[in-house]
Amino acid sequence: xxxxxxxxHYEGEFNKNSLGAVSEGAKLAKELGGEAAAVVxxxxxxxxxxxxxxxxxGVSKVYxxxxxxxxxxxxxxxxxxxxxDEGFKYALFGGGLLGFEIGAxxxxxxxAGVTMEVTAVKAQEGKLVAERPILQDSAIxxxxxxxxxxxxxxxxxxxxxxxxxxxxxxxxxxxxxxxDHSTKAVMVQRGExxxxxxxxEDADILVAGGRxxxxxxxxxxxxxxxxxxxGAVAATRAVVDAGWYPYAAQIGQTxxxxxxxxxxxxxxxxxxxxxxxxxxxxxxVAINKDPNAPIFEFSDLGIVGDLNKILPKxxxxxxxxxx
Amino acid sequence: xxxxxxxxxxxxxxxxxRMDEGTKRLDRSGETTLNQFDTHAIEAAMQIRExxxxxxxxxxxxxxxxxxxxxxxxxxxxxGADRSVHLTxxxxxxxxxxATGYALAKVLEAESPDLVLLGQQSADGECYTIxxxxxxxxxxxxxxxxxxxxxxxxxxxxxxxxxxxxxxxEVELPxxxxxxxxxxxxxxxxxxxxxxxxxxxxxxxxxxDVGIEADRVGEQGSRTEVIAINPPPQKEAGEIIxxxxxxxxxxxxxxxxxxxxxxx
Numbered sequence: 001x002x003x004x005x006x007x008x009h010y011e012g013e014f015n016k017n018s019l020g021a022v023s024e025g026a027k028l029a030k031e032l033g034g035e036a037a038a039v040v041x042x043x044x045x046x047x048x049x050x051x052x053x054x055x056x057x058g059v060s061k062v063y064x065x066x067x068x069x070x071x072x073x074x075x076x077x078x079x080x081x082x083x084x085d086e087g088f089k090y091a092l093f094g095g096g097l098l099g100f101e102i103g104a105x106x107x108x109x110x111x112a113g114v115t116m117e118v119t120a121v122k123a124q125e126g127k128l129v130a131e132r133p134i135l136q137d138s139a140i141x142x143x144x145x146x147x148x149x150x151x152x153x154x155x156x157x158x159x160x161x162x163x164x165x166x167x168x169x170x171x172x173x174x175x176x177x178x179x180d181h182s183t184k185a186v187m188v189q190r191g192e193x194x195x196x197x198x199x200x201e202d203a204d205i206l207v208a209g210g211r212x213x214x215x216x217x218x219x220x221x222x223x224x225x226x227x228x229x230x231g232a233v234a235a236t237r238a239v240v241d242a243g244w245y246p247y248a249a250q251i252g253q254t255x256x257x258x259x260x261x262x263x264x265x266x267x268x269x270x271x272x273x274x275x276x277x278x279x280x281x282x283x284x285v286a287i288n289k290d291p292n293a294p295i296f297e298f299s300d301l302g303i304v305g306d307l308n309k310i311l312p313k314x315x316x317x318x319x320x321x322x323x
Numbered sequence: 324x325x326x327x328x329x330x331x332x333x334x335x336x337x338x339x340x341r342m343d344e345g346t347k348r349l350d351r352s353g354e355t356t357l358n359q360f361d362t363h364a365i366e367a368a369m370q371i372r373e374x375x376x377x378x379x380x381x382x383x384x385x386x387x388x389x390x391x392x393x394x395x396x397x398x399x400x401x402x403g404a405d406r407s408v409h410l411t412x413x414x415x416x417x418x419x420x421x422a423t424g425y426a427l428a429k430v431l432e433a434e435s436p437d438l439v440l441l442g443q444q445s446a447d448g449e450c451y452t453i454x455x456x457x458x459x460x461x462x463x464x465x466x467x468x469x470x471x472x473x474x475x476x477x478x479x480x481x482x483x484x485x486x487x488x489x490x491x492x493e494v495e496l497p498x499x500x501x502x503x504x505x506x507x508x509x510x511x512x513x514x515x516x517x518x519x520x521x522x523x524x525x526x527x528x529x530x531x532d533v534g535i536e537a538d539r540v541g542e543q544g545s546r547t548e549v550i551a552i553n554p555p556p557q558k559e560a561g562e563i564i565x566x567x568x569x570x571x572x573x574x575x576x577x578x579x580x581x582x583x584x585x586x587x
Contacts, residue, residue: 012488030350030475052530062533070490072455104455107421111539111547114420116450133555134449135349138344142551150546153452183463184495188480191487205585208467231587237351241470241505254468254484262585272449283583284561285576291565298558301579305566313573319587321577 001020001061003128004079004088007054008098010069010191012045017094019057020159024121025092026058031123034089037272039062040168043079044070048171049155055169057162066176070190072101073182080109081176089148090128092121095156095276097254103153112153115143128152128193135296137272156253156276183289196247198232205231208251208278209239212267212288214306216244221311222266228318234258236274252277266307270295287311324474324496325381327436328425329457330394331358332388333447347549348417351449355390356377357398360442362509367472367502368440369403369510376474381405387423387432389416401520408434412530417542420448424456426540429463429533438479439499443468454501464494465528467501492556 005025008015022038029036038059040046043066051062053086060277063082067074079091079102091106093099101269107114115130119140122129130143130152157253200206208228210224219233226233251258260279266287268274270293271294278284279298286299287307303310335354343350365384372379383545384399386392387410396407418426431439432518439461444451451467458465481493483503494500512520530540538544562579566572580586 001459008486012336070485071492072425073459076459097468097483100451101455101465104420104424104452105459105465107452108424108456108459111546112421115547116420116452127552135341135447136449137555140551140553140555141342141347141549143547144550145546146548147546177565179462180462181458181462185466186493187490188493189489189491191485192489192491194489197392227526236503241484242502247484254486262583283585285579296561296563298561300561301576302561303516303566303572304563305569307573309569310566310572313569314576317577318574318586321581 001037001088002032002082002088003029003036003090005036005038005059005092006014006075006079006099006102007038007040008083009040009042009046009097012050015096016052016092016161016310017096017154017156019161020157021092021094022054022057022059023162024028024159026165028121028123028128030129032126035060037063038065039079039082041065041067052168053170055165055167058165059169062169062171063174063195064171065176067176067178068187070187072098072105073185074178075102076109077107077182078174078176078249079106082109082174083149090150090152092152094159095154099153103151107151110149112149112151113145113147114152114153116185117155118152119155121152133318145286157257193247195248198246198248200232200234200249201256201258203232204260205229206258207231207264207266208234208236209245209266210236210267212237215241218267219245225311225315225318226262228315228322229262231262232259236268265295265299266311268295269293270298279282324377324379324437325434326371326379326438326440327383327385327431327434328361328399329360329366329439329441329468330365330384330386330395332356332386332390332392333358335447342552344552347552353396354390356561357395358442358445360444360446360504361399362402362506363502364440364442365399365402365404366507366509368432370507371472371474374474374554383408383434384438385427386410387415387426387430387436396525397520400523401516402509403498406524406526408526408528410528410533414530414537414541418540419545419547420452421455421546422540422544424453425460426530426535427453428457429535430528431457433533437518439463441501443503444503450463456494458499459498463466463497465499466494467494469500470503471503472500472506473500482488516577533565
């Protein structure tokens with residue numbers, strides 16, 4: 001076997017980024033002349049039927065272990081065992097928080113090389129080479145592995161979901177004795193939704209606010225403009241963590257991925273974790289007072305100025321234009 | 324309780340970061356400073372000390388850096404650390420994430436802290452992973468991106484945002500915790516703290532001092548190799564408007580939106 005892919009699930013459903021990674025792993029394994037398998041870790045909702053569906057994305061086998069969910073270290077124990085017992089050459093993860101933690105833990109456990117934030121993987125002379133953007137995406141390095149296994153942690157949305165496998169994967173139960181330290185973190189509450197349940201994924205127009213709004217009340221400016229444009233309001237992780245706006249409206253690494261016709265970013269610097277959730281938008285407009293903000297590197301229209309002055313006037317002008 | 328805070332020396336924000344084509348490593352010449360993400364970890368340590376739920380005997384700033392690292396460690400101490408440890412050795416140059424995590428774990432092993440804190444990422448490497456690497460070597464439980472941290476009954480109660488919302492996790496000590504930048508607003512050091520920083524003890528350790536095996540660090544201990552450095556795909560530069568007359572700016576923006584049929 002050549003590539004082992006971690007598939008994250010929650011409440012009986014696989015994570016989209018994991019399905020992308022499973023598809024990518026299957027494709028790459030074929031190019032290497034080998035096979036890919038998936039590994040799942042959790043409780044009773046990992047039914048035979050659910051696990052077997054990973055075959056749709058190209059893997060022939062699914063290793064399943066019973067262990068606590070939502071924490072990285074139990075998965076490190078499971079994957080280390082499967083990789084060593086079955087001789088996998090690579091471990092692959094889609095974007096997301098857990099993938100980073102599990103991949104890093106495996107790196108230490110197996111004395112392996114790791115590349116993170118990977119945007120593409122290619123097979124070259126029977127080996128995998130990971131493409132990784134560095135220094136705020138100003139350069140891309142090709143990273144190879146000098147030993148096995150190699151750990152590859154994808155960036156959010158790096159890998160496309162591709163159905164077209166044989167439909168059903170063989171499910172193999174794995175019995176793993178967890179390391180002591182892997183049992184010393186206990187999930188008290190998982191997946192708490194903070195703030196109102198808002199829908200931003202269906203909107204054609206999004207007005208997104210970041211720390212540059214200055215305070216929670218700053219979102220009123222975004223809401224007025226969104227209303228005038230007929231769109232919805234989105235937010236960055238920083239302001240959601242600060243409690244200024246609901247988690248359901250968050251774009252990026254641990255939030256939503258969107259691709260509206262217009263994405264208007266107000267007071268958002270444009271960190272990579274945000275960029276990965278909105279760079280597919282058709283038109284990106286950014287307002288920021290810092291001319292060096294990274295967001296201007298990937299916006300179609302950038303306005304360097306004070307959003308407190310610009311947003312109210314823009315709202316009025318849009319209203320007037322739309323009648 | 325003894326807290327070790329891992330800190331990193333990074334190029335100053337004003338220095339343009341670039342890769343050295345010859346060594347395929349980050350060019351580390353020029354002014355350096357304390358990674359700003361790490362200031363949140365030092366502040367978190369200070370808040371545990373001041374919170375009173377547990378007695379904090381010592382806060383130690385730990386770094387691995389090729390240079391003298393004076394500015395970085397002085398800043399870490401000025402922000403609240405009682406002393407600092409500087410791991411430096413020519414054999415460490417060129418270490419990748421795996422090798423760096425191993426080396427830091429060996430220094431920490433020698434310190435034997437109850438809690439290891441670090442920032443969520445470095446401003447230059449953007450790896451997000453060093454905490455989890457260190458934790459596995461130390462065989463300690465670990466969480467990254469923690470935005471609320473409380474000590475309760477000898478355990479940590481941590482909150483963080485993960486894939487499906489906010490998670491609350493109880494973690495036994497000793498543990499390795501990386502904190503997100505939303506966890507706190509780091510304080511500004513007082514003039515007195517800045518002046519006093521140079522007088523606080525600083526230990527300089529070599530790889531041999533902490534039992535680092537030479538073949539597991541540096542270029543030869545690294546399991547990845549940079550094969551090539553390429554420019555990113557060219558994206559057409561966007562239009563930029565400097566807002567001087569806001570009425571005029573808004574007019575231009577509306578015209579731009581209209582042209583793209585976004586005001587229909």
